[in-house]
Amino acid sequence: MLSLIQRVTRASVSVDGETIGAIGPGLLALVGVEPGDDESQARRMAERLLGYRVFADDDGRMNRSLADTAGGLLLVSQFTLAADTGSGTRPGFSTAAAPAEAERIFSLLAAICREKHPLGVETGRFGAHMKVSLVNDGPVTFLLRA
Numbered sequence: 157m158l159s160l161i162q163r164v165t166r167a168s169v170s171v172d173g174e175t176i177g178a179i180g181p182g183l184l185a186l187v188g189v190e191p192g193d194d195e196s197q198a199r200r201m202a203e204r205l206l207g208y209r210v211f212a213d214d215d216g217r218m219n220r221s222l223a224d225t226a227g228g229l230l231l232v233s234q235f236t237l238a239a240d241t242g243s244g245t246r247p248g249f250s251t252a253a254a255p256a257e258a259e260r261i262f263s264l265l266a267a268i269c270r271e272k273h274p275l276g277v278e279t280g281r282f283g284a285h286m287k288v289s290l291v292n293d294g295p296v297t298f299l300l301r302a
């Protein structure tokens with residue numbers, strides 16, 4: 157499992173012109189599920205998303221986590237993140253989990269995050285054509301693996 161996280165001042169996701177998830181300051185996490193990912197990867201990714209220190213402390217250093225700041229978390233499934241881009245000019249998707257399994261693991265990740273961070277976890281809609289809007293704060297962007 158991998159997640160491209162971006163520290164944001166705001167982010168939202170819409171489907172067919174309807175906003176289905178939105179946060180203020182916090183993290184936008186684009187999540188790719190790979191074959192073999194299971195509950196342990198979902199739990200580890202939840203720990204990383206909630207505990208990764210990307211927010212400034214009083215001295216301006218990245219020493220605060222999402223849990224410390226009570227910020228929002230917007231999780232968006234993105235199978236293209238798990239694509240094989242190692243050769244050629246077209247991505248391969250055999251390195252992404254099958255849709256049914258990916259949806260199960262993504263939903264589990266969202267449930268774990270909601271349990272551990274009940275103040276604000278939003279999601280996109282799995283498998284939908286989504287429009288994601290964000291204001292990256294920094295910019296601050298990291299690729300996490302679980």
